[in-house]
Amino acid sequence: MAIHSVVCIKQVPDTTQVRIDPETGSLIRQGIPSVINPFDLYAIEAALYLRDQFGGQVTALSMGPPQAEESLRKVLGFGAARAVLLTDRAFAGADTLATTHALAAAIRRLDSEMPVDLVICGKQSIDGDTGQVGPGLARRLGYSQLTYICSLDKVDLEARTITAWRQREDGRELLEADLPAALTITEACNHIRYAALPDLIAAQTMAVETWTADDIEVDRAQLGLKGSPTRVKKIFAPQARQRGEMLTDNSPEPAAASTLLLDRLSERGLIGDA
Amino acid sequence: MPEVWVIVEHEGGQASRVSWELMDVATELAAALSARPAAVILGEGARALAETAFSYGAATAYVAEYPALTPFTTDPHCQVLSALAREHQPAVILLGATTRGRDLASAVATDLLTGLTADCTHLEIDSETGFLRQTRPAFGGNIMATIITPDHRPQMATVRPGVFPLPDANPEASGEIIEPGKKLDKQLKPELDPATLPVRRLDFVPAGEAVSLAGAKVIVSGGRGMRSGKNFALLEELAAQLGGVVAGSRAAVDSGWITHQRQVGQTGQTVRPVVYIAVGISGAIQHLAGMQESDVIVAINNDPDAPIFDVADYGIVGDLFEVLPALTAEAGKRRTATSAGSAER
Numbered sequence: 001m002a003i004h005s006v007v008c009i010k011q012v013p014d015t016t017q018v019r020i021d022p023e024t025g026s027l028i029r030q031g032i033p034s035v036i037n038p039f040d041l042y043a044i045e046a047a048l049y050l051r052d053q054f055g056g057q058v059t060a061l062s063m064g065p066p067q068a069e070e071s072l073r074k075v076l077g078f079g080a081a082r083a084v085l086l087t088d089r090a091f092a093g094a095d096t097l098a099t100t101h102a103l104a105a106a107i108r109r110l111d112s113e114m115p116v117d118l119v120i121c122g123k124q125s126i127d128g129d130t131g132q133v134g135p136g137l138a139r140r141l142g143y144s145q146l147t148y149i150c151s152l153d154k155v156d157l158e159a160r161t162i163t164a165w166r167q168r169e170d171g172r173e174l175l176e177a178d179l180p181a182a183l184t185i186t187e188a189c190n191h192i193r194y195a196a197l198p199d200l201i202a203a204q205t206m207a208v209e210t211w212t213a214d215d216i217e218v219d220r221a222q223l224g225l226k227g228s229p230t231r232v233k234k235i236f237a238p239q240a241r242q243r244g245e246m247l248t249d250n251s252p253e254p255a256a257a258s259t260l261l262l263d264r265l266s267e268r269g270l271i272g273d274a
Numbered sequence: 275m276p277e278v279w280v281i282v283e284h285e286g287g288q289a290s291r292v293s294w295e296l297m298d299v300a301t302e303l304a305a306a307l308s309a310r311p312a313a314v315i316l317g318e319g320a321r322a323l324a325e326t327a328f329s330y331g332a333a334t335a336y337v338a339e340y341p342a343l344t345p346f347t348t349d350p351h352c353q354v355l356s357a358l359a360r361e362h363q364p365a366v367i368l369l370g371a372t373t374r375g376r377d378l379a380s381a382v383a384t385d386l387l388t389g390l391t392a393d394c395t396h397l398e399i400d401s402e403t404g405f406l407r408q409t410r411p412a413f414g415g416n417i418m419a420t421i422i423t424p425d426h427r428p429q430m431a432t433v434r435p436g437v438f439p440l441p442d443a444n445p446e447a448s449g450e451i452i453e454p455g456k457k458l459d460k461q462l463k464p465e466l467d468p469a470t471l472p473v474r475r476l477d478f479v480p481a482g483e484a485v486s487l488a489g490a491k492v493i494v495s496g497g498r499g500m501r502s503g504k505n506f507a508l509l510e511e512l513a514a515q516l517g518g519v520v521a522g523s524r525a526a527v528d529s530g531w532i533t534h535q536r537q538v539g540q541t542g543q544t545v546r547p548v549v550y551i552a553v554g555i556s557g558a559i560q561h562l563a564g565m566q567e568s569d570v571i572v573a574i575n576n577d578p579d580a581p582i583f584d585v586a587d588y589g590i591v592g593d594l595f596e597v598l599p600a601l602t603a604e605a606g607k608r609r610t611a612t613s614a615g616s617a618e619r
Contacts, residue, residue: 015414027417100384127413129540130392135348135380144472145348147377163476168373169535169543170285174477175347187541188534229389229426235419238411241566244587254600257590261572262604264588270548270570271492271516271605 001157002056005047005118006107008137009040009060009075011068012127020237027235036071039122041192042185046152047120048079049190054155056117057081059110063091063102069208076203077195084110088212093225096128100136101227105218106211107141118162119182123148131184138182146177150188155179276309276365277334279428281355281378282327283370285346287319289326291440291488292370296433297330298441299397300368303406306399309365310334314358316351317343321451328449330441336362336452342466346374347473352381353465357458359386364428366406368397371432383430389423390430395437395567406431414540415563434544436488437567481535492518493547495538495565496526499554499575499594503531508598509553515605521545523555539564554594557582574598 013032021028047058060075062068063086072083084106091102110116119141124131131147138145144162150172151165160179165172167186195203213223221227245264247257265271278300282293293313300311312334313327324335336358342350359367359382367382369375371393383390395418396409405422406429412419423429454462487493494513496506500522509520522532524539538545540560550568555561557573557580565571566585573586574597583589590597 013413015416018413018416020417027413096380096390097383097387128392129412129414130390131376132380132383132390132392135377136384138348139352139381139384145377145381146473147348148373166373167534171478171480173475173479175473176476177473229387229423230391230421231424233407233420233422235412235417238415238418238566241571241585241587243584244571244589246583246589246591248589248591252592254590254592254597255604257592258597258601258604261588261590261601262608265549265570265572266608268570 001054003050003054003117003155003157004057004059004114005050005120006059006061006110006116007040007043007047007075007080008103008119008121008133009044009062009071010037010125011035011062011064011071012037012125015126018127020235022237034067034071036074037122037125037127039124039126039185039187041122042187042189043120043122043183044075044078044080045190045192046183046185047118048193050118050152050155051079054157057114059084061103061106061110062086063094063099066210069210072208073203073206074195076206076208077200078193079196079199083206083208085208085210086212086216087210090213090220090223093228094223095228095230096130096132096136097229098223098225098227099133100140101218101222102213102216103133104137104140105216107137109216117179119143119180121182121184123184123186134182134184141180141182144177144179144181146175146181147184148186149183150186152189276307277312277362278304278307278309278366279312279314279359279364279368280332281367281369281375282313282315282323283372283374284315284317284319284323286344287322289323290370290372290435292372292375292433292435294326294330295435295438295440296368296370297327297332299433299438300366301331301441303366303397303399306401307365307404312336312364314355316354317346324449324451326443328447329443329445331447333449334452335449338454340462340466342468342471345475345478347471347475348377348381349472350466351378352385354454354462355382356385357462358454359428361458367428367430369430369432371434375432379430379432386428388426388428388430389421390432391421391423392432394431394433397431397433405429411563415559436544436546481533487519487521487536487538487543487545490519490545490547492516492549492551493521493538493545493568494518494551494553495521495523495555496531496553497523497555497561498525498529500526500531503529505595506531508595508602512551512598512602512605515602515609516549518547518549523558523561552582552586553598555582556580557585
């Protein structure tokens with residue numbers, strides 16, 4: 001008995017450095033380093049943890065430009081046995097719906113080669129921030145849908161179920177789901193391991209497989225920009241708030257600055273009659 | 275008549291605040307589309323909630339109380355919603371961008387093969403095309419994007435709680451309750467056998483404390499500069515004098531000084547209080563994304579170059595361990611004076 005997990009990862013720009021070109025209004029991506037989406041690291045760890053507990057295999061899957069191979073190689077270094085990169089112009093410009101079509105088709109192929117028990121994703125990417133691909137994959141594949149998982153409780157391979165805690169705004173709920181299931185994992189789920197040196201060395205000689213749209217069974221009309229119902233109409237810099245009054249410029253003492261602040265707030269009727 | 279739907283999120287008949295915030299948005303969008311705002315309420319207690327939905331502006335309430343819908347799990351809710359949407363063809367479907375709303379919306383949009391825009395902070399109807407213009411932050415709040423779904427219906431969006439104000443309720447308002455018709459009922463029933471649900475809820479553990487950051491008028495928020503969880507008592511004291519609640523940045527949550535329920539920012543809550551006081555918070559873009567809609571921002575930090583000052587209406591540069599007691603004492607003095615004054619009158 002063993003578990004085959006497919007971990008979906010995304011190579012993303014380090015979003016803290018992404019800006020808009022004020023001249024052209026387009027995104028400046030040049031010179032911005034790419035990283036594995038940080039939330040996906042928790043998904044990778046969850047998959048490796050389950051492999052360590054139950055045996056089996058971790059397969060890493062990503063869709064992106066050829067450079068995303070670098071991120072998949074890192075996942076091989078963490079201990080994944082296989083890595084597949086979906087890369088093709090046909091995938092370009094995909095929104096979350098078109099992305100789920102491509103990834104689901106790839107997972108179906110992986111499943112036909114070795115039955116898949118779990119698809120594991122990070123809770124969201126840091127560039128798109130939507131959190132829609134994980135649950136979209138669950139629905140597309142007909143797998144049990146478990147999002148915002150903050151703790152794995154148990155896997156019963158006889159009964160073919162997984163039990164896990166899901167984070168909600170008002171608490172946590174324990175869910176039991178039939179396998180196969182698609183999970184999205186939060187940062188509370190685990191601590192990320194460091195890649196072991198032998199794995200890192202081995203990863204250098206392992207190949208990241210590259211699949212194009214021809215390698216998966218999918219309707220091309222559902223891929224890329226063509227298969228995306230949403231269109232980005234415009235992008236713009238968030239409206240900047242104005243830097244206001246530095247109270248300590250004229251009233252450096254804490255007591256004087258406090259008095260001034262409370263004067264300002266009550267002048268504007270913001271405090272005082274709670 | 276076309277409709278704009280709000281999917282009401284509730285637990286045992288207790289609706290979450292964001293559902294009614296959305297009812298106000300839906301009413302506005304419906305007016306621009308000459309459409310009708312409608313609420314969709316699923317699960318035990320749905321019927322009773324319809325009246326509340328009417329009071330917040332819904333003209334119609336779709337209700338279904340199949341046993342499989344309680345407690346909430348994604349699959350049966352998705353089945354019913356997708357079926358209702360196929361039958362009634364709403365122009366727009368809105369959900370709260372909560373852990374449940376984002377989960378459910380993704381599943382429904384996948385079923386309906388339509389566009390879904392997450393975490394919207396602004397919604398409007400394009401007067402020329404009639405398309406829903408959905409504006410949302412991306413890249414951690416560094417850019418804003420306006421997104422449309424031109425050729426697919428319904429146009430689906432999740433909206434962050436706390437971004438739109440809660441409308442005033444009109445208890446006199448009434449509307450029409452619609453339950454699944456015979457055909458739909460016959461189609462759905464076999465799919466909704468409580469014994470064969472793919473996901474079962476076994477347990478629920480409520481968060482140790484109920485914190486309502488969404489409704490707070492004053493929020494006093496602490497970050498890395500607080501140095502320890504113990505020091506959050508200083509924030510509690512100030513909040514008590516101002517009638518506010520205490521929150522924190524991701525750094526404070528990661529350090530274990532406060533609970534995740536109190537986290538403000540990209541991975542926490544969005545808040546829009548009247549006054550937001552950021553104490554020892556440098557002002558990372560992810561934090562700003564959760565609080566920059568506040569009416570007034572006050573920043574207290576010992577680093578004059580901290581980015582938080584760039585968005586603050588009032589800035590105090592100084593050692594927070596000196597500033598906080600001074601501010602609390604001054605606020606306390608004024609409070610005593612006010613209550614003494616009103617006692618005389």
